Each structure stands twice: as C-alpha cells, then as structure tokens.
Amino acid sequence: MNQNEAPSSQGFDAWISYFEANLARHDRLDALIPWDSVSTLPAPHIAAVARSLQRFELGESGDGTGLLSKARRRHDREYDAALRLFVAEEQKHSALFGAALSRFGAERLTAHWSDGIFVVLRRMMGLRTEVALFLIVETVAMEYFVALKHCADPVVQGVARRILTDEVEHVRFQIDQLRLGFASTPRPARVLAASLAWVLAVGTATALAIDHGPAMRVCGLNPVTFWHRALRHFGRALPLAFRLNRDETPLGPSMDPSAERLGRVGRVPARV
Numbered sequence: 001m002n003q004n005e006a007p008s009s010q011g012f013d014a015w016i017s018y019f020e021a022n023l024a025r026h027d028r029l030d031a032l033i034p035w036d037s038v039s040t041l042p043a044p045h046i047a048a049v050a051r052s053l054q055r056f057e058l059g060e061s062g063d064g065t066g067l068l069s070k071a072r073r074r075h076d077r078e079y080d081a082a083l084r085l086f087v088a089e090e091q092k093h094s095a096l097f098g099a100a101l102s103r104f105g106a107e108r109l110t111a112h113w114s115d116g117i118f119v120v121l122r123r124m125m126g127l128r129t130e131v132a133l134f135l136i137v138e139t140v141a142m143e144y145f146v147a148l149k150h151c152a153d154p155v156v157q158g159v160a161r162r163i164l165t166d167e168v169e170h171v172r173f174q175i176d177q178l179r180l181g182f183a184s185t186p187r188p189a190r191v192l193a194a195s196l197a198w199v200l201a202v203g204t205a206t207a208l209a210i211d212h213g214p215a216m217r218v219c220g221l222n223p224v225t226f227w228h229r230a231l232r233h234f235g236r237a238l239p240l241a242f243r244l245n246r247d248e249t250p251l252g253p254s255m256d257p258s259a260e261r262l263g264r265v266g267r268v269p270a271r272v
C-alpha cells in the first residue's frame with residue numbers, strides 16, 4: 001500500500017461487485033424497452049413529458065470529473081473504483097433519457113438553470129457536499145420516477161422502471177459514502193450539516209414540483225403529493241447519511257443483480 005493511501009473503505013468492495021454485476025442486468029432490462037412501439041400519449045402530454053426528460057437527460061450527462069478528482073484525494077482505490085462505476089451508471093441513465101427524447105422528436109438541452117445551479121454548487125463544495133447533493137436529488141426525484149413508471153407511454157415506463165431500480169441502490173451508495181465522510185465529524189457539526197441538507201432538499205423538492213409539475217400530472221401524480229413524498233424519502237435517508245442514529249454498519253447494496261432480485265423500488269433504505 002502506498003504510504004498516502006487511506007485504509008480500505010469498509011463496504012466499498014461490495015459496491016464494486018454490485019455495479020459490475022449490474023452491467024448484465026442493465027443489458028437484460030434495456031432489451032425489454034419497446035423502442036419501436038407507437039406512443040399513445042396525446043401531443044400535449046408528449047410535450048410535457050419530453051420537456052421534463054430533457055432536464056434529466058442534461059442533469060445526468062456529466063462525466064463526473066470534479067467528483068472523481070475530489071475522491072482521488074482520499075487515496076482509496078476501492079472507493080474510487082466504486083465511484084467511477086456509479087458515474088458510468090448515471091451516464092447510461094442520461095443515454096436512456098436521450099433515446100426517449102429522440103423517439104419523441106425532442107432535442108437534447110445544452111443548458112438549463114436547474115442543472116447550472118447544481119453544477120455551480122458541486123464545483124464550489126468538497127466531496128461530502130457533492131455526495132450530499134446527489135443524495136438530495138436522488139431521494140427527492142425517486143417519487144417522480146415511480147410516477148413515470150405509470151406513464152401511458154411504454155418506452156417511458158420501461159426507461160423509468162430500469163432507472164428506478166438503479167436509483168434505489170444509488171441512494172444507499174450515497175448514504176454509505178456520507179457515513180464514511182462523516183465518520184470523524186463531531187455530532188453538532190453533523191446536526192448542522194443535516195439541517196442545511198434538509199433546507200436544500202425542501203428547495204429541490206419545491207423546484208422539481210414546479211418545473212416538472214406538468215409531466216407529473218400527465219403521469220397521474222399531483223405535484224403537492226410529490227412534494228410530501230419526496231421529502232419523506234429524504235427524511236428516511238437523512239439520519240443514516242449524517243450518522244444521527246447509532247448504527248455503524250454500511251448499508252451496502254440491497255439487490256443482487258446476478259440473481260435478478262429487485263430491491264424495494266421506490267423506498268429508500270431498507271434498514272433504519
């Protein structure tokens with residue numbers, strides 16, 4: 001071991017195995033998406049859903065350069081490898097959203113205010129804050145992906161189902177990273193960080209409810225209901241991520257991709 005290398009991060013070998021095994025599962029699920037099917041959505045509904053997917057396509061398209069370079073300063077090869085595999089999964093989500101946009105004849109965005117704010121915040125902050133931002137966005141967006149799964153378009157359904165199962169595990173992955181990052185942080189600082197994260201989560205849920213409200217309605221989800229459920233998801237993750245409970249063990253993945261057992265879709269951590 002290099003003298004600058006930190007001790008191996010407990011639990012991240014399990015994440016590497018999970019992400020690697022998930023590649024074959026992705027191929028199986030992607031093959032089930034009926035790309036050639038004709039959409040039965042009326043044109044105004046297609047416009048609302050496409051407008052929403054454009055923002056997610058852009059938001060998940062980053063190459064993770066900043067995140068990965070911050071992580072490399074930890075000198076932990078196992079953690080770096082798991083993080084690289086996570087970034088690759090997000091890029092595949094972006095590609096799936098992009099393919100759905102092409103089917104609807106909608107262009108990909110090159111910029112949007114919501115993505116711009118997220119990118120600026122990520123660049124300004126350290127690794128823990130960037131991971132916390134991922135946790136906020138992923139927990140808050142979870143209920144929206146559940147709604148997309150019930151959209152009347154079969155491709156949107158297939159893409160949402162495929163991405164949702166990844167996102168449930170991503171939330172657990174962010175929690176494990178934050179638990180590691182906050183391992184030696186005093187409780188008052190963790191409580192303060194958790195409070196700030198809660199404020200950001202409220203802002204993110206509000207922005208999503210407003211910006212993606214039309215697409216939510218198309219998929220049968222009231223934006224106010226979304227807002228409440230989004231914050232409930234984040235509220236479940238919060239005490240785990242910021243070590244506000246006494247449990248020291250990493251969550252690890254809840255799904256074995258090679259056995260095709262699916263995790264609890266739409267629910268955040270399995271163990272509180």
Ligand SMILES: [Fe+2]
Pocket residue numbers: 060089090093163167
């Ligand atoms: Fe994603």
Ligand SMILES: [Fe+2]
Pocket residue numbers: 090138166167170
């Ligand atoms: Fe994710």
